[in-house]
Amino acid sequence: MKTPIDLHADVAEVLVTEAAIQAKVLELGRQISDDYRGRDLTLVSVLKGSLPFMADLMRAIDVPVRIDLMEVSSYGGATTESSGLVRILKDLSASIAGEDVLLVEDIIDTGLTLNYLLRYLRGKNPASLRICTLLDKPARRLVEIPVDYTGFTIEDRFVVGYGLDYGELYRNLRFVGVLRPEVYSTGS
């Protein structure tokens, strides 16, 4: 019989509390609202990790917003071996040409995915393209990308929760926590 996973017990430390996240989301929402006042804004979120942040952030913004979702394949995922190249698994559902676009990310570490997405989105000729991330892990950065809105700059640890997963689990935690090393060391 499969041992049930205790999501909370697998977390060694809470890095960003739920209260801190919500306060930061409100702060970012106010800032973004001020910056985009009088303009139409399109929020583009990248599935799946950004989903909770996107859901909270869009409600913290008080200027008119459209939302759209994208999903790209991840290295090491099921699609890697077939093509060897990143693929757009879900594209934008509407044109962003001439639109002010804010790309909403859960975390930026190497910057490889974001770098690819930015190039892709720039090719769709938005009026402006900015980046908002809840978490920034600069120690891992390979591609330097200027980030316009950052929630928390975190240390170099493997984090889960609030959308971030390990093996597709832990996304529903309401905080951002550090996963116990034994969880991934044992491959559970």
Added chain:
Amino acid sequence: MSEAETGAAPIDHPPAVPVAAASQPDAQPGPAFAHASEAELSRILDFYDVRWDYEPHIFPILWNTDGDVLESFAPDFYLPDLDLYVEMTTLRQKLVRKKNRKLRRLRELYPDVRIKLFYARDFRALMLKYGRLALADELTGTSGQVTPERPYAELLAGPFGVTVAGPAGIEGPVLVEAGPPIAAVVSAAGPALPDRRSTRSHRRRRRSRLTQPAIQSEAN
């Protein structure tokens, strides 16, 4: 050892020496990586459509009083679109210390060169992120599939007529005796540089002659 310590006159350090043609994802065939972790990183870069060259440049980092290159550093990757060098270090701790020293020296001499050092823990984190932790565990701490050390002299021997001499049984930098001074070689920019294929085949030819660790200075 710095120039001040050697008493040498200040040297106008030459730019890095290009040693190989670009290796693009669609190039045929791919480069012979020194370590499986490098091959893995190349696949990741390919996946995210980031162009890379494998060991395209050698940076001299130590000269003797005659201006001859004693030691060099050849970062594993150059990402031209990002103007960034990446050096992978998943080797044993002793080699990591050597590499750290070389990296410090490189940064002193070439402050405009942007280089990112990937330690074993960085590689492990990357693999964890991509669900390939088993691969990181398998590779970390190994000294590579080919050879961990690629002597500068070996890379230059063909195109620049460099010969290698060094006392047997002594580990560390060796004296590199170049035909023309290395600065002249660089500034002239005239000598035909080997393409990747000729460089690799050259390495294969030379390896059998450079199997004694005593006469090898690590290139990275």
